[in-house]
Structure formats: structure tokens, C-alpha cells
Amino acid sequence: MHTYARRSLLSVLVTAVLITVNHLYPLGTRALGLGAVLVVVPTALLWWFRNTRSRAAFAGYLLMNLWIVVGFGLIKGLWKSTLPVFLGTLLASISTSFPRPTLGPVPFELSGILTFIGSLFVLYYGYRLVRANRDAAAGAEPGKPTARRPVLLAASALVAFAVIAGAYAFTDQDRWIAPANGVVKIGVIVPASGPYAILGNSFLKAVEMARSDLRGTKYQYELVLVDIGLDLAQARTAIQRAITDEKVDAIVGGISHFGQVTKPLATAARIPHTCVCSVTSIGDGAYTFTNIPSPDAEAVQWVQEAQRRGIRQIALLTQDYPSIHGHVTALKAELARVGLPITYVREFADSVTDFRSMIAQARASNPDVYFVEALSPQLELLGQQLFEEKIRNMASVVAPSVTQRPELFEGTWYTDSDLRDIGFKQRFEKQYPGTRFATHMMPYAYDDFNMIVQAFERGENPAVYIRNIATYEGTAGPLTKAPGSGNFQSSPAVWVIQNGKPALLSLR
Amino acid sequence: MNKRTHTPTILALLIAAVLAWAYVIVAQNNAAMGGAVETPAGLLH
Numbered sequence: 001m002h003t004y005a006r007r008s009l010l011s012v013l014v015t016a017v018l019i020t021v022n023h024l025y026p027l028g029t030r031a032l033g034l035g036a037v038l039v040v041v042p043t044a045l046l047w048w049f050r051n052t053r054s055r056a057a058f059a060g061y062l063l064m065n066l067w068i069v070v071g072f073g074l075i076k077g078l079w080k081s082t083l084p085v086f087l088g089t090l091l092a093s094i095s096t097s098f099p100r101p102t103l104g105p106v107p108f109e110l111s112g113i114l115t116f117i118g119s120l121f122v123l124y125y126g127y128r129l130v131r132a133n134r135d136a137a138a139g140a141e142p143g144k145p146t147a148r149r150p151v152l153l154a155a156s157a158l159v160a161f162a163v164i165a166g167a168y169a170f171t172d173q174d175r176w177i178a179p180a181n182g183v184v185k186i187g188v189i190v191p192a193s194g195p196y197a198i199l200g201n202s203f204l205k206a207v208e209m210a211r212s213d214l215r216g217t218k219y220q221y222e223l224v225l226v227d228i229g230l231d232l233a234q235a236r237t238a239i240q241r242a243i244t245d246e247k248v249d250a251i252v253g254g255i256s257h258f259g260q261v262t263k264p265l266a267t268a269a270r271i272p273h274t275c276v277c278s279v280t281s282i283g284d285g286a287y288t289f290t291n292i293p294s295p296d297a298e299a300v301q302w303v304q305e306a307q308r309r310g311i312r313q314i315a316l317l318t319q320d321y322p323s324i325h326g327h328v329t330a331l332k333a334e335l336a337r338v339g340l341p342i343t344y345v346r347e348f349a350d351s352v353t354d355f356r357s358m359i360a361q362a363r364a365s366n367p368d369v370y371f372v373e374a375l376s377p378q379l380e381l382l383g384q385q386l387f388e389e390k391i392r393n394m395a396s397v398v399a400p401s402v403t404q405r406p407e408l409f410e411g412t413w414y415t416d417s418d419l420r421d422i423g424f425k426q427r428f429e430k431q432y433p434g435t436r437f438a439t440h441m442m443p444y445a446y447d448d449f450n451m452i453v454q455a456f457e458r459g460e461n462p463a464v465y466i467r468n469i470a471t472y473e474g475t476a477g478p479l480t481k482a483p484g485s486g487n488f489q490s491s492p493a494v495w496v497i498q499n500g501k502p503a504l505l506s507l508r
Numbered sequence: 509m510n511k512r513t514h515t516p517t518i519l520a521l522l523i524a525a526v527l528a529w530a531y532v533i534v535a536q537n538n539a540a541m542g543g544a545v546e547t548p549a550g551l552l553h
Contacts (some may be wrong), residue, residue, distance in 0.1 A: 068536055085530050085533055085534060085537075086529075086533065089533050089537050100537060100540065100541060101537065102541070103534050103537050103538055103541075105538075106531055106534050106535060106538075107528060109534045110530055110531065110534070113526065113527065113530050114527070115525075117523055117526075284541040285540070285541065286541070303520070351515070484540060
């Protein structure tokens with residue numbers, strides 16, 4: 001019996017270490033406490049049992065084994081790591097009705113798989129220990145495995161594994177479920193207050209316009225506005241409430257900052273989430289899909305226009321802000337690719353109000369164009385000071401379309417969404433006078449809503465339907481999506497500020 | 509040759525193969541799901 005007791009304890013200790021490593025990801029250093037419990041308690045119980053033959057100690061030891069095998073080995077190791085890694089990815093590669101699983105970092109998943117393997121050793125040696133203990137109590141020789149026993153064991157394990165794998169495949173598949181009472185609830189996740197309020201409100205208006213444009217639909221479509229406030233914790237709570245209490249069937253949202261918060265919640269609820277987000281990594285192709293020209297696409301279009309205009313040298317004056325940084329990074333890469341030199345680069349903090357010295361330095365580098373991109377109020381301050389210096393040769397990405405003072409940027413050209421259906425903007429402005437039309441968001445919000453509506457009208461699971469879309473005739477030009485991708489791609493266009501208003505320059 | 513003496517070696521090789529396979533799958537899946545991580549947030553978008 002001593003041999004099996006030693007081997008049983010060894011398998012428990014090794015598995016406890018693997019469980020600890022695995023839990024370092026979700027629990028941090030608190031996982032060490034869990035590991036200590038899993039090491040100390042079984043060791044103490046087995047030591048107690050070997051010294052006293054206490055039944056309570058033996059039962060306690062076996063309960064710890066059971067916890068490790070079921071709680072960690074089967075539920076965490078098998079169901080949440082091993083099956084998603086091997087079976088989940090395989091099913092997703094075969095059919096789009098299975099989502100590509102959301103997997104953690106490599107060490108997390110490998111430790112999960114090892115936890116499952118370790119728990120099999122715990123199970124096996126626990127079983128041998130029980131038998132040895134029973135034989136010892138009966139005064140019999142320890143039973144040796146017969147030739148048939150391993151075969152039976154392997155056959156039983158195979159059957160059990162097949163049943164579990166079948167159950168996993170069944171639960172993993174996304175199926176069509178008709179909306180309750182014929183009403184489809186679509187959550188609109190945008191901030192309605194704070195600095196994002198202008199964009200949030202106009203995003204909501206675009207979705208409302210999309211809904212009012214619906215004619216003769218099979219189902220009713222109800223918008224559930226989720227005011228996500230300003231901070232991420234508040235946003236998470238509000239989105240979770242919309243999912244669990246309001247039971248939204250799908251989510252349309254905008255702004256990467258909040259898209260990142262929504263993504264795991266939509267995945268957990270298994271509802272589609274479309275996001276007008278420039279951070280392409282948010283779109284996973286499972287439940288979350290981004291829809292906006294990527295920074296790379298903006299950069300390609302911008303450089304083409306620069307070349308068309310005979311620009312040879314560029315100065316960059318940009319704010320240190322994530323989405324702007326993304327544009328600048330893509331622009332630098334594209335400029336380097338085509339061999340256009342950057343004569344001056346300056347990234348400024350949002351506390352800067354006096355740009356005169358950097359304007360002077362940029363001017364001294366003799367650029368053909370000043371690339372400026374910033375948020376309000378820095379954008380207007382920079383524009384004012386460039387204007388005072390009589391600098392008119394400016395260009396940008398998106399920013400001039402959202403400035404509070406377009407007159408400062410008269411003649412500035414920039415890339416933004418290709419609003420081929422200009423009537424869309426006119427209808428919007430007529431329907432919602434006084435609401436700013438954000439060219440880089442509104443068409444995509446409108447299209448995202450319609451994609452979800454199409455899915456329900458066709459009686460298809462909306463997440464599966466969006467996964468299957470390869471091309472879509474969007475309000476801002478054709479959208480394309482590669483198989484398995486979570487990003488709808490589209491080409492931006494060149495705009496110019498003319499008479500204080502954005503005007504589409506390049507018509508395709 | 510004793511059959512039992514090979515069991516630990518076979519098990520170890522099997523586990524190593526499973527882990528190597530899992531490593532490839534997880535790395536490929538994560539690359540396909542997120543791509544290169546770009547910027548974390550944006551007001552403009």
C-alpha cells in the first residue's frame with residue numbers, strides 16, 4: 001500500500017503545482033494560497049492516515065483527490081482547456097456554426113491541459129490506493145491487474161471521452177433561436193455623457209435611423225440604449241446588466257475603448273457584437289466584428305493622395321493619443337515603403353497649448369505638407385496657431401471632420417470614410433438637425449444594425465450569419481471580410497474642408 | 509524486454525506530443541483571433 005500512497009501523493013502534489021501555475025493567470029499571487037491548500041491538506045491527511053489508520057483522514061484525503069479530479073481536472077482542465085484547444089478549434093475550422101474558441105496565453109492553456117492529464121494520474125493512483133487499502137484491511141495480498149483490466153479501463157475511458165466530446169460539440173454550436181415574442185432587442189453600447197457624448201449620441205441616431213428605415217420586417221426591433229458612462233468598470237456593469245436583465249440579442253457599439261470591454265461579455269453571452277472600432281484586434285471573428293477603415297487603409301489612401309499632389313516631404317505634428325498614434329504608426333510605415341521622407345516629427349501631450357516653437361521647427365524642415373492630428377481642444381489650438389503663421393498646406397486623417405472650428409482648416413485635405421451615398425448624410429441631417437454627422441462612424445453604425453436585422457429576418461443565428469458575410473454593400477462603400485476574420489475592411493476616401501464644410505474629393 | 513519498463517517513456521512522449529500540438533494550435537488561434545495588437549483605445553474611432 002505504501003507504494004500506491006507515495007505515488008498517489010506524488011501525483012496530487014505535481015497536479016497541485018500545475019493547478020497553481022494555471023490559476024496564476026486569473027488569480028495572480030492568490031493562486032499561491034490555493035496551491036498551498038492543495039499541497040498541505042492532502043499531505044497532512046495522508047500522513048495522519050498512515051500513522052493512525054483514521055477513516056476520517058482517509059476519507060478527507062479521497063475528497064481532496066475528488067476535488068482535484070472533478071473540479072480542476074475535468075471542469076477546468078478538460079472542459080475549459082483541452083476540449084476548446086483541440087475540439088473547439090477543429091469544429092470552428094469545419095463549420096462557421098461553431099465559434100473559434102477564445103483561448104488564453106499559451107502557458108495558461110498548456111497548464112490547463114497538463115492539469116487534466118495530472119488529474120488522470122490522481123484518479124488512477126487514488127483508485128489503486130483504495131484497492132490496496134481494502135486488500136490490506138482484509139488481510140489479502142494486493143490484487144494485481146489482470147490482462148483484461150487495462151483493456152476495460154481503456155475502453156471505458158474512450159467511451160467516457162466520446163460522450164464528453166459529443167456533449168461539448170453539442171453545447172459549442174451556435175443555433176438559431178427565434179426571438180421571444182417576436183421582438184429582437186439590440187443593445188446600443190455608446191457613451192451618452194462626458195467627452196464621448198457627441199459621438200455616442202450621433203451613433204445612436206444613426207442606429208435609430210436604420211431602424212426607422214426598416215419596412216415590412218418579420219420581427220420587431222427594439223433598441224436598448226446602454227449608457228456606459230465614462231469609466232470602464234461602470235461600462236462593464238451597464239453592459240452586463242443589458243445582457244442579463246434586458247436580455248439583448250445582439251450589440252452594436254462604437255469606440256475601441258468600450259469595444260474592448262464589451263468583447264468578453266458578448267463572447268460569454270454568445271451574442272454578436274459589432275463595433276465601429278479602429279483597433280482591429282478587438283474583432284475576433286467569433287462574436288465580435290469591427291467595421292471601419294483600418295489605420296493601414298487610411299495610410300495607403302493618404303500616401304496615394306500625397307503622391308498625386310506631388311508632395312515630397314512631410315512634417316508630422318500629432319497628439320500622443322492611442323488612436324492617433326495608430327494612424328501615425330501606419331502612416332510612417334507606408335511613407336517608408338514608398339520612400340517619402342518625413343522631415344519633422346513631434347508628438348505632443350494633451351497639456352500643450354503653445355505650439356509656436358514646434359511650428360517654427362517644422363517650418364524650418366521645409367515640408368510640403370503638415371500632417372496634423374489631435375483631439376479637441378488641442379486640434380483647434382494647433383489649427384489657430386498654424387493659421388496665424390499663415391500655414392495652409394495641412395493634411396490629416398479624420399480629425400478635420402470633427403473639429404469645432406472648420407474655418408481654421410479651410411483647404412486641408414484628409415482621409416475619412418468613403419461616403420458614396422451622400423444622400424445618407426443628407427437624410428440624417430434632415431432627420432436629426434443639430435446632430436453632428438460623424439462620417440467615420442455613422443455609415444458603419446447603420447450597416448452594423450442592418451446586418452443583424454438581415455440575420456434575424458433570414459432565420460439564422462446572427463453570430464453565424466455575420467461570420468459568413470464575405471462582402472456587404474455598405475453605406476460607405478463595399479465592405480469585405482476574409483473567411484474567419486473579425487474585421488470588415490473598407491477603403492477610405494479623400495475629403496477636403498471647403499467653405500467650412502467637409503467635401504468628398506475622390507469619387508469612385 | 510519487459511513491457512512495463514517502456515510505459516513511462518511512452519507516456520512521457522505522448523504527453524510531450526500533445527503539448528507540442530496544443531502549443532501550435534493555441535499560437536495559431538490567438539494570432540488569427542486578434543492579429544497584431546495595435547492601439548488600445550480611441551476617441552476618434
